Amino acid sequence: MHVFERWLQEGSIPNKLQNELKLISHTREEIEDRFYQYLSFGTGGMRGLLGAGTNRMNLYTIRRVAEGLAQQIIASGEVAMHRGVVIAYDTRHYSYDFALETAKTVGKHGIRVFLFKESRPTPELSFAMRQLNAFAGVVITASHNPAQYNGFKVYGEDGGQLPPDAADGIVQHMAAIEDLFTIQTADEEELLQNGMLTYILEDIDETYQECLLTLREDAEAIEANGKDMSIVYTPLHGSGLVPVTEGLRNFGFPTVHVVPEQAVQDSRFPTVVYPNPEEREAFELAIKLGKENGADLLLATDPDADRLGVAVKNPDGEYELLTGNQLGALLLHYLLMQKKRRATLPENGVVMKTIVTSEFGRAVAAKFEIPAINTLTGFKFIAKKIEEFEKSGEYEFLFGYEESYGFLIGTFVRDKDAVQAALLTAEMAAYYKSIGKSLYDGLMDLYDELGHYREALESLTLSGKNGQEKIAGIMEELRNNPPISITCVAVSAIEDYQAGTRRFGDGTIEKLTLPKADVLKFLLEDDSWVCVRPSGTEPKCKFYFGVRKDTAEEAEMSLRALSLDFMNRF
Known part of the structure; x- marks a missing residue:
């Protein structure tokens, strides 16, 4: 049977999903898109459109992945x-519904x-796991995707x-499930009564806030300027409201x-097109309130x-959004500078x-004689390195970040943490204010000292089965x-x-030490670079340029030429 x-024909399916199925019953293309595969589970987990079908997020695909996780845990022992x-x-x-179903x-x-x-927040899930010594964790989220995901x-x-x-282990257990409608679930009340289900919140919140306080580097700057600083914050209708404001x-x-308007936890994200702090549109209401x-x-x-966006005043008095790369460099420089000043730099x-x-x-790291190590895209690889170095003692972690607005300072969390980054950014702004400068001034100083770095990201969105084949x-x-050359x-x-190779122009080959991944990176003779990778969570092929x-003018011209020349291929 198809x-x-x-x-x-499944009688247990809720009316909303049944109606969806009836609506598409004469549309071959829509049926194929919803049923040609099970929603894929990759290293970032599973993410997709809400709706009926094996290639959608719904009650049944949630049970399937939860069952795969359960079997993996059972295989790991009592x-x-x-x-x-x-x-x-x-x-x-449906985030709470999916969490309860899991x-x-x-x-x-x-x-x-x-x-x-x-x-x-996702980082508080990571924190709670470590506090409770849990074997595994799950967070129901589609990060900054639109509301229908x-x-x-x-x-x-x-x-x-x-x-x-x-x-891969979870995927194998999922593949062994022949009929996802036969997956059994327990009763919530029964789980509560037999002690298998415990609700958590206040104790974790309190301990997390205590750990956040250990990240302060310059209490004097905060004491001198914190009360006079005015900060605007938006959780974009999300889960950051309580921990960020309390922090x-x-x-x-x-x-x-x-x-x-954006403090309301509203799953429609009604005030934005995308609830993405990388986008200026998401900052429009914050900018308005900031000016007031x-x-x-x-x-x-x-x-x-788990992602933090920041806007600072430029010399014209207008708010300018920092990129993830700019904020990362600023935070790193501030952190290393303060640790050197306090003689706590290991x-x-x-x-x-x-x-x-x-x-x-x-x-920035080289300025303080600190090595910077590359990992594959995805914060899980940074977390894995933290764990590896804790065991070996070879290095002491100071800071980890990625261009997509993800930052980590304190290892009591093992994923990018926008709460940590928000607090350190506020402290950094207080420090610069204490020396008569803004964060924008601090960034310009870094550019003048170390060179003008510029980066860009282009994406090709290619959905469905045909899209996967095109990528x-x-x-x-x-x-x-x-x-063999880009922009000559x-x-x-x-x-x-x-x-797993680095091939040079003269034909010589070196082995790469990072895990295997479907990624290509082209290094140019003028220190520019291009990197291409299919997204692990979205139907996109991503192209990164650096x-x-x-000078700023040279960097911006070079970046435009690089991205235009390379993207013309596609």
Whole structure:
């Protein structure tokens, strides 16, 4: 029987999903898109459109991935089952429903479950796991995607997102499920009564806030300027409201203006097109409120509060958004400068960034004689390195970040943490204010000292089965016919992370030390670079560009030429 027919005849399906199925019953293309595959589970977990079908986020695909996770935990033994799973969720459509369904599916197998009573950020899920010594974690979120999406992210026992090998184990267990309508779930009340389900919130919130206070580097600057600083914050209808506002007050910043329209936890995200702090459109209401209050700093977090966007005043008095690369370099410089001043900079300190993140951070780290290590894209790889270095003692983690607005300072969390980054950004702004400067001034000073770095990202959105095939074709074409020059600048080396090789222009080959991934990076003779990778969470092929020049004008011209020349291929 065709899978679509099986769904159409299943009596347990809720009316909303049944109506969807009836509406598409005569549309072959729509049926194929919804049923040609199960929603894929990758190293970032599972993310997709809400709706009926195997290739959609719904009650049944949630049960399937939760059952796969449960079987993985069972295979790990009784200790793992007793340590259990922590589950958190953001403010999206069905986030709480999916979280509870996950708890009921996992709990049915005698696995302990700790479920947040209210929506909380993804980084607080990671924190709670480490506090409770849980074996696994789940957060229901689609990060900064539009409102019609949701997702399921899985965390390992270190509190970081699952690495590829562990994710493969869950996929194998999911593949063994022949009929997702036969997956059994427990009753919530029964789980509560037998102690298999525990709701958590206040104790975790309180301990998390205590740990956040340990990140303060310059209490004097906060004491001198914190009370006079005006900060605007928007959670973009998401889960960051409580931890960010409490954290700022605890840190020493009492004047926090929350954008009222976006403080409401609304799964429609009605005031924005995308709840994405990378976009200026998401800052429009914050900018308006900032101008009304003469705010020194504007902060925004995405729905699950793992990404932070920041806007600062430029010399014209207008608010300018910082890129993730710019904010990362600023935070890194501030952190290393303060630790050097206080003589707390360790000799074996290390900074981590992803392969698509600007080389600006490496230049900042080199200024303090601190090595910067590259990882694959995805914060799980930074988390894995933190764990590795803790065990070996080779390095002491100082800071990790990625260009997509993800930052980590304190290792009590093992994922990007917008709450941590928001507090340190406020402190950094207070420091610059104490020396008569703004964050914008601080960024310009860094550019003048280390060179003008500029970066860009282009994406091709290619949805559905045909889209996947086109993305695979792009990667194949670039491997078979790689460019020998871009904008008339010779390609000096090609890094193929799938093959695990770095091939130089003279034909010599080096082995790469990072895990294998479907990524290509082209290094140019003028220190510019291009990186191409299919997204792990969206139907996109992503193209990253980076340059370094002596002036801002040269850098911007070079970046435009680089991206235009390369994208013309597609």
